[in-house]
């Protein structure tokens with residue numbers, strides 16, 4: 001039987017595998033991470049691994065997960081160790097990461113997790129819980145007080161199920177222990193992620209104890225950050241492939257691209273490691289980086305995911321192998337996204353776009369259109385809708401935004417152009433599908449009912465006649481001719 005990766009196994013790994021360059025037994029935890037999925041393992045944990053190698057310090061990571069037990073099952077038997085496999089057509093590099101010390105599963109170890117939040121050594125809590133993990137209304141940024149898990153977490157003595165419940169109860173414990181505050185560092189793809197987190201957490205805490213909310217406001221800092229690295233969900237095929245390279249089995253494996261970027265606002269109330277020494281950009285304001293990334297990268301990703309999926313493509317690299325899709329993305333960026341963002345003077349936006357297309361084209365990464373298409377109702381506001389608002393207000397081009405939205409609307413119908421079922425993963429999946437049923441192919445009615453979803457579109461977009469008409473027309477064209485024909489027609493205009 002093949003061995004599992006763990007500490008004793010490290011010295012038996014093939015010589016070309018990079019290993020942690022520090023004594024792990026001496027590392028004490030300083031960071032708690034919530035949401036220890038593939039993204040965290042390929043991103044923040046790698047930067048921290050670099051830091052520990054460079055200058056040590058008590059910045060080890062206690063990982064945790066709110067929903068999935070599999071993270072703990074993958075990493076704990078491996079002493080927190082896992083491999084990051086960096087892949088593109090030119091390289092394949094395997095590196096074992098040692099910065100995650102162990103992982104707690106919230107549903108079963110909530111006491112330990114709350115104690116960790118109330119532990120003097122923990123100075124920073126980093127988060128990757130995905131957009132929906134914030135339990136907020138993406139359009140207004142308010143806490144979803146009627147969300148079933150939020151209501152449950154607001155009850156006295158609740159065992160926290162939500163991020164807000166966990167943070168609030170943990171900070172309550174920290175305050176009761178007479179400790180100083182810490183930094184909550186959101187690493188999710190939301191604009192102003194730190195400010196969103198602060199608003200929702202304060203609204204939640206206010207309901208638990210107003211004095212606690214005041215303490216949080218004074219003692220906790222919430223820097224915003226921009227994170228970027230493409231990390232597809234790991235597959236069994238990846239694990240089998242890695243097992244050959246490593247000569248052992250790694251359940252915690254992640255596969256990613258060479259590119260990685262992290263930009264953080266320098267506002268750490270309880271101190272921080274020297275992130276800047278390991279390539280993190282520490283800035284006073286992250287807004288421009290965040291807007292550019294969300295609107296160019298993620299905006300294009302979602303467009304390619306919905307239209308590409310409906311055109312029959314399983315992976316992003318297959319979609320951008322089609323010239324028509326590349327032309328569409330370039331037109332989307334140039335005509336619609338670019339006018340809507342303030343690009344800093346020293347930022348080479350053309351090089352950035354070329355680099356994005358190269359990253360999307362990485363065939364060594366099997367990034368599923370279906371994976372990116374998940375949770376559209378939570379992603380679309382920050383990826384497309386502010387661009388759209390800007391373009392509508394300035395009478396600018398909206399062709400590709402409309403095309404993107406129309407494809408999303410068709411995707412969430414739950415079946416593709418051949419009538420085959422789509423497994424739509426979205427907190428609003430049922431509601432969205434019902435809207436299709438109620439409107440029964442009446443496109444103007446469908447458009448109105450979608451644009452009235454305030455959680456996604458806020459209250460303003462339904463008033464735009466220009467948008468409604470263009471969207472209904474695009475939906476009609478898509479239903480008659482399908483994605484590929486429509487794409488060609490739009491490009492020929």
Ligand code: CS2
Pocket residue numbers: 189227228229230231297298301302371372373379
């Ligand atoms: C993707 C992102 O799944 C998605 O929605 O658009 O995860 C994307 O790969 C990352 O934001 C890249 O940094």
